Amino acid sequence: MITSIGKYSKSFFIKLLVGIIILPFVFWGMGDVFRGGNQNVIASIDSEKVSTQEFVDYLRTLNLNNEQIKNLNKTDLIEKILSEYIGKRVMNLEIEKLGITVNDNSLRKIIKNDELFSKDKKFSRTEYEKFLIKSGVTAPTFEANIAEQEKRRQFLSFLSSGIVLPESLVNEEYRKENQTKTIKFIDLNNYHLQKKPSEKSKKELYERNKNIFFTEFKTIRYAEISPEKIIGDKEYNENFFKQLDIIENNILDGQSFEEVVQNDNLDVIIIKKIDANRKDQNKNEVKNISNNLFKKVYNLNSVKAPEIINLDNKYFIAEISDIEKKDKSFSDPQVQEALDAQLSFKYKIENNASIIKDISMGALDKQKFSKFAIENKLEVKDYKIKNLKQNEIFSEGIIKRIFLIKDGEIDLITNNTLSKSFLVLAIKSDYKDLKKNNNEYEQYEAKGRLNLINKIYESHDNNLNEKYKVELNQRTIDRVKNSF
Numbered sequence: 053m054i055t056s057i058g059k060y061s062k063s064f065f066i067k068l069l070v071g072i073i074i075l076p077f078v079f080w081g082m083g084d085v086f087r088g089g090n091q092n093v094i095a096s097i098d099s100e101k102v103s104t105q106e107f108v109d110y111l112r113t114l115n116l117n118n119e120q121i122k123n124l125n126k127t128d129l130i131e132k133i134l135s136e137y138i139g140k141r142v143m144n145l146e147i148e149k150l151g152i153t154v155n156d157n158s159l160r161k162i163i164k165n166d167e168l169f170s171k172d173k174k175f176s177r178t179e180y181e182k183f184l185i186k187s188g189v190t191a192p193t194f195e196a197n198i199a200e201q202e203k204r205r206q207f208l209s210f211l212s213s214g215i216v217l218p219e220s221l222v223n224e225e226y227r228k229e230n231q232t233k234t235i236k237f238i239d240l241n242n243y244h245l246q247k248k249p250s251e252k253s254k255k256e257l258y259e260r261n262k263n264i265f266f267t268e269f270k271t272i273r274y275a276e277i278s279p280e281k282i283i284g285d286k287e288y289n290e291n292f293f294k295q296l297d298i299i300e301n302n303i304l305d306g307q308s309f310e311e312v313v314q315n316d317n318l319d320v321i322i323i324k325k326i327d328a329n330r331k332d333q334n335k336n337e338v339k340n341i342s343n344n345l346f347k348k349v350y351n352l353n354s355v356k357a358p359e360i361i362n363l364d365n366k367y368f369i370a371e372i373s374d375i376e377k378k379d380k381s382f383s384d385p386q387v388q389e390a391l392d393a394q395l396s397f398k399y400k401i402e403n404n405a406s407i408i409k410d411i412s413m414g415a416l417d418k419q420k421f422s423k424f425a426i427e428n429k430l431e432v433k434d435y436k437i438k439n440l441k442q443n444e445i446f447s448e449g450i451i452k453r454i455f456l457i458k459d460g461e462i463d464l465i466t467n468n469t470l471s472k473s474f475l476v477l478a479i480k481s482d483y484k485d486l487k488k489n490n491n492e493y494e495q496y497e498a499k500g501r502l503n504l505i506n507k508i509y510e511s512h513d514n515n516l517n518e519k520y521k522v523e524l525n526q527r528t529i530d531r532v533k534n535s536f
Contacts, residue, residue: 092104092105092528093525093528094107094134094524094525094528094529094532095107095134095138095522095523095524095525096522096523097138097141097142097145097520097521097522098520098521100141100145102137102138102141104528104532107134107137107532108532110133110137111133114133116129124533125533125534130529130532130533131529134524134529138522142516142520143204143207144200144203145520146207146516147203147204147207150207150210152203152206152207152210153203154199154202154203154206158202159195159198159199159202162198162202163175163180163195163198168183169183178297182300182301182304185304186304208509211505211508211509211512215501215504215505215508217497217500217501217504219488221500221503221504222486222493222496222497222500223485223486223496224500225496225497225499225500225503226485226486226492226496227455227483228452228455228456229440229452229455230439230440230483230484230486231455231481231482231483231484232436232437232438232481232482233436233437233454233455233457233478233479233480233481233482234434234435234436234478234479234480234481235434235435235436235437235454235457235476235477235478235479236421236432236433236434236435236476236477236479237432237433237435237474237475237476237477238421238424238425238430238431238432238433238474238475239430239431239433239473239474240403240404240407240430240464240473240474240475241472241473242429242430243403243428243430243473244396244399244400244403244473246428247399247403248396249391249392249395249396249399253395254382254388254391254392254395255382257391257394257395258382258387258391262379265379265380265384265387265390266377266378266379266380267327267377267378267380268327268328268375268376268377269325269326269327269332269333269375269376269377269378270325270326270327270350270372270374270375270376271322271323271324271325271326271372271373271374271375271376272322272323272326272349272350272370272371272372272373273309273320273321273322273323273370273371273373274320274321274341274345274349274361274368274369274370274371275313275318275319275320275321275368275369275370276318276319276366276367276368277296277299277316277318277360277367277368277369278366278367279292281316281317281318281319282295282296282299282316283295288365296360296367299312299316299360299369300360303358303359303360303369307358308356308358309356309358309369309371309373312358312369313369318369321340321341322373323338323340323341325376326338326350328350330343330346333378344363344364345361345363345368348361348363348370349361349368349370349371349372350372352370352371352372354372355371355372355373355374355375356371356372356373357371357372358370358371359371397470400470400473401470404464404466404470404473407464407475408464411462411463411464416462417462418460418461418462418477421462421475421477424475437451437454437455440452446474447467447472449467449468450465450466450467450472450474453465454476454478455481457476457478458478458481459478459479459480459481460478460479461477461478462475462476462477462478463475463476463478464476
């Protein structure tokens, strides 16, 4: 519950994200999964039972896509979701024991102070109702969710209250970002390029993933909602916006694109079968729509679900009226580019994993650093990093990680996309301390406090693991997975 967000581990108690999360409902048929005996219980927390129906109801509130639903019986996604759900249940037990509650007045204040429901800097009941309709939830469900999130926020605040941070921890945080470090490094880009994807490997990957190589051609239609059309005036005045609200409410109530444009005699523009690059099936570029408007219309989520678009102080009603998918061949340049990129990424992961293994086992150390470069025809470079913003070679994120390497040690440092990979040997580190009267002291004190709070959460998580006995009914879990 407290250790990490969204990661499945041996712990059933994962850190919960505090915030308002409203997810559309997805409905599936569950067959006979609820019939009979112990199969009605999917897990237990001490003496408290978690029913299969209760867990499936929770599943229905998650925004799982069709691919995830299709592969539920082949993955551990159900186990991950169950782990998260049990974590929430355990946190609720702790909240109840502490007597944390959110009364109606507090709940009302939270909602009224949310800018999402404001109009002209004041709470708008209309905006609130629109949000509920768009989100597909009732007011009681939404408000219960807010109350639950607020109780969790108070619970986490309770765990971390009263922390006084020692000056040594503040300086520890400061040194992570402020030091002078002399290093030797090897850019691994050429090392990764030594292995190129073969035609055979590309064809195998293509055959396994044919279903993802396609172009979507969308037919879009839109009409400008101008004051002249809906109120007979050229000004964007109060009457215009009142009428615009009526149109938007009618759409939320299910009025179709055709009905809206007919009622207000709007001029409709239709663009048939266009791809994301504004090109039709003959590769001709469509030019009778601005780029910004095209992006907004093309990226609408659903077919025949009209929406109001505000762009550069102009208003439009738009929708996707049809989507046609056209498969791409193996020889398509975009397919070739995607296959090369995917396989190259795979090779980088494999190469990096091998290097990390050698470092951890001592097969690649300070003495063998230069030898690795010679054997792989790579260059060893000397470099001195003086601050985080020194970006001639390394990004700020990579420098932060280099600063964590102890003198005499080697580490493999990459960015998130693996487009940059470096083998780094730390030679010498020079530090300076941060005094309390320094303007930056408060900033690093906050960072140190956050790290300490995370450690407190982790410690509490371990205590919960020992405090509550959790048992899973694997047969019921498997039955749920196979019922989709």
